[in-house]
Amino acid sequence: MKNIVIIGGGFAGAYITKKLEKNKDFNITLIDTKNYYEFTPGILRTLVYPKHAKKIQILHTNYLKKSRVLVEHVRKITDKEAITNNHKVKFDYLIICSGSSYNAPFKEKDLINLTRTKHIRDYHEELEKAKRIVIIGGGIVGTELTGEVIDFYKKEKSKEITIIHKHDKLMERNNKKTAKYTEKFLKKHNVNIIYNEKALSYKNNLVKTDKNREIKADLIFLCTGITPNSEFIPKNWLNNTNQVNVNEFFQVSDNKNNKQYKNIFAAGDITSIKEEKLAQNAEIHAKHVIKNLKLLENNQELKPYRPDKRIMVISLGKFNGVFEYKNLVITGLFPGLLKSLIEWKTMIRYK
Ligand SMILES: Cc1cc2nc3c(=O)[nH]c(=O)nc-3n(C[C@H](O)[C@H](O)[C@H](O)COP(=O)(O)OP(=O)(O)OC[C@H]3O[C@@H](n4cnc5c(N)ncnc54)[C@H](O)[C@@H]3O)c2cc1C
Incomplete structure (x- = not known):
């Protein structure tokens, strides 16, 4: 053995x-x-639907039959x-x-499943109360999080969201069409996007940028690095x-x-x-x-790996998103649903 x-x-x-x-x-x-596996991309949805956490987490000891697990x-x-x-x-x-x-609450180490569930619920309660939300970072995480919040609170229109992004377009490493569609979608939902600015501090509910801008916030999410x-x-x-x-x-x-x-x-x-x-x-x-x-x-020759550009699916809430593969960009309902399907397909493997 x-x-x-x-x-x-x-x-x-x-x-x-x-x-x-x-x-x-x-x-x-x-x-x-951690004592569990978590489907990280699904964590953004749990901040608006805390019950969703159950669907994206599973204890290691539940899907492993023979392995020894040390937490x-x-x-x-x-x-x-x-x-x-x-x-x-x-x-x-x-x-x-x-x-x-x-950054928390998106990924956390040293946690048992029950503590993680409580953290998510605590963040959800903060989000419920918050009127002014600042999201630092307009990469995939910041953009998807904004999409979830817009989608969940769209009837009440109760949230004022500002994204501060240090580049001149959202998700700058992705296809230009992805950034353009996403920007249009967010602006349609009154999201304020500040480009080419860097948040220098975010203490006491006040964000200060490198261009001497100060923004008050009830809740700040750090979506960088x-x-x-x-x-x-x-x-x-x-x-x-x-x-x-x-x-x-x-x-x-x-x-x-x-x-x-x-x-x-x-x-x-x-x-x-x-x-x-x-x-x-x-x-x-x-x-x-x-x-x-x-x-x-088996003393056989090993197989080399070649990195490649792969399909990316970015969600903007449950029913909207962007599918991107090299130069092909598809937007709207299909990518939104596809993202949920990927989550389901991944989790079913561990059930
Ligand atoms: C909010 C968010 C959304 C994302 N969305 C997407 C998406 O839509 N699509 C996509 O493809 N990717 C997405 N990603 C990226 C994706 O989550 C990561 O690429 C993926 O988690 C990497 O998997 P991994 O197995 O390498 O490491 P991880 O998932 O980071 O797992 C590492 C594990 O190792 C454990 N560990 C760390 N140090 C130690 C130690 N010293 N001893 C023992 N255990 C340790 C950790 O606790 C963890 O359980 C997203 C990431 C974030 C944060």
Whole structure:
């Protein structure tokens, strides 16, 4: 029996654990700071419909049948073991899927499922009371969040929303047509979009920008920047933005000592692969890692991974959105529904 340790139970880690545990030759340990898997893209909807949280979360112990699950923080790894406060787990293969952090309430670490549900409800209550909402960041998260709030409160028209974005268009890395459609949609719903301005501080319900603008808010959402969860990973394995260096087979490399680890893989947001950090990419990585690990076991040649532009679906509430693939952009009801379908299809896999 080979011991496989998987760190992180997000898109990549949960997928890999569930698939590999079917193999009787593997003895698997999943170590995650959380005791559940969560479909992160669905979290924005839970802020307006807190009950939706139930549909996008599942305990690791509910969908894993054979794996050992440790709800702990990995503090250190070596080339032989993963170390938590209570355990030293030896491995033949290690797969690092520790992902990335984002501001609360969108992504949270170190939580049991019940605490997470309470946090979401608390944020929902704040949102219910708030009249003036400022969203810092007009990337995908900020835009989708605005879409959810508009959709939910459209009858009452009770929310004044301002987006502050440091670029000259929303979701600046996406297709221009996506930004144009989204801007038109948000403006139609009276969202105030401030471009080319950066929020410098957001204390005491007051946002101050780099152009000396001050905006009062009842509620502020910070929708900017992701941080790799790499504190426990040896520095030599990381690039200068703290992502794990991997080769085309997802094997980790120690670039300082010119060393390639055959039996240590990484997948998902934590990797140094130059592409959008997306859930769907994390799952594609996961599939590749599974394949390569099995090929390695059989002494066969590994399969290289090529990053690519992939389909993106951006929701603007339940019934509107944008579908984008390279130069093709489709807007309206279909992408809105498609986003819900993707969520359902992902979660059904874990039920
Ligand atoms: C609000 C929001 C909306 C998004 N919407 C979309 C979308 O619509 N479509 C899309 O494709 N992508 C979307 N993304 C991006 C997507 O969520 C990420 O790309 C995806 O979560 C990456 O998956 P992962 O498995 O690499 O890591 P993660 O999902 O980040 O999972 C990592 C896991 O590792 C655990 N962990 C971290 N450190 C440790 C440690 N030291 N020890 C043990 N466990 C640890 C974490 O708690 C977590 O459970 C969105 C992101 C956000 C924040």
